[in-house]
Amino acid sequence: MNIKKIIDRLENSASKHRLRRAVLVAFSLLSLGASAAVPDANMLMTRSVTMNMGLPSNSVRCIVQDKNGYMWFGTDYGLCRYDGYTVQTIYNTKLIDQYVGALLPTDDGLLVGTSQGAYFLSFKTEQFELLDKELSAHVVHFSLDGNRNVWISTHGQGVFRYNLTSHECRNYPMKGNQGLVNCTLVDVNNQVWALCKQANRNHQFLLRLNKSTNQFDPFRLKDAGVQLSGMAMLANPDGSILVGTWQDGLYQVNADGTTEQIISPLSNAMHHIHQLYNDPNQKVLVGSDDGLVEYDFQKRNWRMMSELKGNSRSTSDRFVYSISSDRRAVCG
Secondary structure, X not given: OOHHHHHHHHXXXXXXXXXXXXXXXXXXXXXXXXXXXXXXXXXXXXXXXXXXXXXXXXXXXXXXXXXXXXEEEEEOOEEEEEOOOOEEEEOOOOOOOOOEEEEEEOOOEEEEEEOOEEEEEEOOOOOEEEOOOOOOOEEEEEEEOOOOEEEEEEEOOOEEEEEOOOOOEEEEOOHHHOOEEEEEEEOOOOOEEEEEOOOOOOOOOEEEEEOOOOEEEEOOOOOOOOOOOEEEEEEOOOOOEEEEEOOOOEEEEOOOOXXXXXXOHHHOOOOOEEEEEEOOOOOEEEEEOOEEEEEEOOOOEEEEOEOOOOOOOOHHHOEOOOEEEEOEXXXX
8 A cells, every 4th residue: 555545535536636746634723624725836735634544633743654555653641543535543552641742664664753752563463662761752763874873853852762673762861952843864874963952051962973982962053143942854965954943934954064044934924834845846844833935946946835725824834743655635
């Protein structure tokens, strides 16, 4: 099963129209029921997966697809598996709080980030197992490097490195930033970066792993006045990094330490960025509190992705927390 088949099940088979891109949407704060758009090159056709279809919450924090094609949604009140027909919630009986803020598929299961540590869900048994007893903080992000290391970002305990082969776990506490790390990034050179929730005069928001010392060092910027509250990162092929922020819009951080503001929050398109994603057309999709934005690097411009003709806002002003895809984009 793949996502194309999943989305096709949702679409009306009698439809006479085709879109350049179809998007399955599971937004927070969304109205119940599906919405469809009149076909247009600049518009999206959307279908909503909501509490009306079985989700325990309309706040979907993360979306991934496993090797069998199933979609997994992490919500405020539980982990859900979606097969294109029904939503099945799989509850973690080891926890009272069912919040799921991060997901990462593996060969035989799923890593699940919760408000009280990380768990492994076995596809075979559908049972949850605590990943490491030392990891007890709120898990907000997973990333995987080329050595089968999972980098786990937390709010309170910094970063953990968990190896999928040896099952060894190591903590990088990030005490200078109060252990508040929003995400990690593995770039095109297998270099690991960490983005802290907030910087101050003495501590940088962006850190890079020094492999010789096995410690995260601050990445010094040429402009010392740039102190961002980073939320999301995306690696560019040229070695630069896009940084989505809480209140400063979208920035590009270059390898030499120079920075450039790509989109200002004054544009009313970039408040509280949650996710950055490279789509198949070599454009960047940005998920924020203002909805979904597409940025074109070649043309150096951006546009709101709207599901309503003539609507200048993005996807009915719904929050976008996560973007995942298989040929087509899936937003949450």
